[in-house]
Amino acid sequence: MTEEMFTRSRSYLERARQVIPRGVNSARRAALRPTPLAFVQASGSRITDADGNEYVDYVAGYGPMLLGHQPPSVVNAVRDQLTAGVLFGGQHEAEAELAERIIRLVPSAELVLLSVTGSEAVQAALRLARAATGRRAIVKFEGHYHGWLDPVTANGPGSPVGSGPAPRPVVVPDYSVAGPEVMVCPWDDTRALASLLERHGSGIAAVIMEPVAVNGGNLFASDGYLAEARRLCDQYGCLLVFDEVVTGFRVALGGAQQRLGVVPDLTVLAKALGSGFPISAVAGRAGVMRIAEGPVSHAGTYNGNALSVAAANATLDVLEAKQDVVYPLLERLSGELAAGVNECADRHGAPLRAARAGAIIRLHWNAPDPVRGYADVLAGRTEPLGKLSESMLRNGVHARESGLWYVSAAHTDEDVARTLAAVDRALTEVAR
Ligand code: PMP
Numbered sequence: 001m002t003e004e005m006f007t008r009s010r011s012y013l014e015r016a017r018q019v020i021p022r023g024v025n026s027a028r029r030a031a032l033r034p035t036p037l038a039f040v041q042a043s044g045s046r047i048t049d050a051d052g053n054e055y056v057d058y059v060a061g062y063g064p065m066l067l068g069h070q071p072p073s074v075v076n077a078v079r080d081q082l083t084a085g086v087l088f089g090g091q092h093e094a095e096a097e098l099a100e101r102i103i104r105l106v107p108s109a110e111l112v113l114l115s116v117t118g119s120e121a122v123q124a125a126l127r128l129a130r131a132a133t134g135r136r137a138i139v140k141f142e143g144h145y146h147g148w149l150d151p152v153t154a155n156g157p158g159s160p161v162g163s164g165p166a167p168r169p170v171v172v173p174d175y176s177v178a179g180p181e182v183m184v185c186p187w188d189d190t191r192a193l194a195s196l197l198e199r200h201g202s203g204i205a206a207v208i209m210e211p212v213a214v215n216g217g218n219l220f221a222s223d224g225y226l227a228e229a230r231r232l233c234d235q236y237g238c239l240l241v242f243d244e245v246v247t248g249f250r251v252a253l254g255g256a257q258q259r260l261g262v263v264p265d266l267t268v269l270a271k272a273l274g275s276g277f278p279i280s281a282v283a284g285r286a287g288v289m290r291i292a293e294g295p296v297s298h299a300g301t302y303n304g305n306a307l308s309v310a311a312a313n314a315t316l317d318v319l320e321a322k323q324d325v326v327y328p329l330l331e332r333l334s335g336e337l338a339a340g341v342n343e344c345a346d347r348h349g350a351p352l353r354a355a356r357a358g359a360i361i362r363l364h365w366n367a368p369d370p371v372r373g374y375a376d377v378l379a380g381r382t383e384p385l386g387k388l389s390e391s392m393l394r395n396g397v398h399a400r401e402s403g404l405w406y407v408s409a410a411h412t413d414e415d416v417a418r419t420l421a422a423v424d425r426a427l428t429e430v431a432r
Helices: 003-019 027-031 072-084 093-105 118-133 190-203 225-236 255-260 286-293 306-321 323-348 374-379 383-394 413-431
Strands: 039-043 046-049 054-057 111-115 137-141 182-185 204-209 239-244 266-269 280-284 352-357 360-365 404-406
Touching: 003 046, 054 413, 072 306, 093 111, 093 280, 093 306, 111 118, 111 286, 118 204, 118 239, 118 266, 118 280, 118 286, 137 190, 182 190, 190 204, 190 225, 204 225, 225 239, 239 255, 255 266, 280 286, 306 323, 323 352, 323 360, 323 413, 360 383, 383 413
Parallel strands: 137 182, 137 204, 204 239, 239 266
Antiparallel strands: 039 046, 046 054, 111 280, 266 280, 352 360, 360 404
């Protein structure tokens, strides 16, 4: 394969850079090597770039495409809705239908509010938590990501351990957006959370976490940690918020909370909910959610828009009706992929490990094996993973340079075989 492979993507990027900073509309997309790609078509597990190269796709739109690209029943539902109306600026029956579905499927959901992006729904959840408790401070965890909006950007993925605002006394509320009211705590460390809450608990509105630390290395917590976090939040009167933007409907139909058996006060959902159509939700305890009937403003021109709601209803319809097929399939395919990557790494003597949480795989290079915490994740090297994904791209597999792969129900055994062959070739190249 030669550089000719990406001619059109490269020339697209050159044009785009004249009018769009870096030529991309979401910063991380700029990181793809050897060049950010432009795409023309996607279907099932495959995606085709502007040069006509077809890839097995694990970027999956950064996670939403749990059913693969263009799932027929979702496409049909949206097409039908398109003829009836896109945006009413008022209510329509499918919104309540969707909320009823979410309440049926997600253990913590008693009431639901719809938004458009994950970042926004996180803000809605935190605002509700502040109003419910009359407190200001928020606890987040090292390496966890909750969207790009100001208040929760401290110490996201890739930040060194201990950086960002250290735990500190709660300041007098000034209603500014960012910073001092967000405390960063190591995750999966019961003592650290207990001591933070002991010192500052009376000022803390919410403890927000990814219940599986997907952005923090794709790690499960140690046995009992989530239950202990739940207990500590109750003890100090803080709300526990699970950011299930990635894990919702993906690691189980009812999300990580169902899989791991711990129920938060509020849950944020997005990505897989809409099969690529922009939709998110905050769901949770009725007593907290009802605050949105009073002082807490929840607004948005596109909230509950008819196309996204149609897509979400059709998506959940498929997931619910076919759960006995979809989830075992996702587990089997992603299990085979992760095991295959690890076996291939052993054969090459490469310090590569695939950590798996349901249909999410995260590669670690030169990290302690097994990777147990965020410090282990940071001990790994990212550069070889970039080379690996670049080589895989040249061999027909589209995966993020960070090594975070999303498996879909449209992937096949043939895709797995093709992926593992590409990993094998890539490891030969990286070794050179
Ligand atoms: N929370 C988590 C756990 C995420 O991974 C993301 C996005 N990757 C977000 C929130 C933000 O979602 P969005 O990009 O839709 O704003």
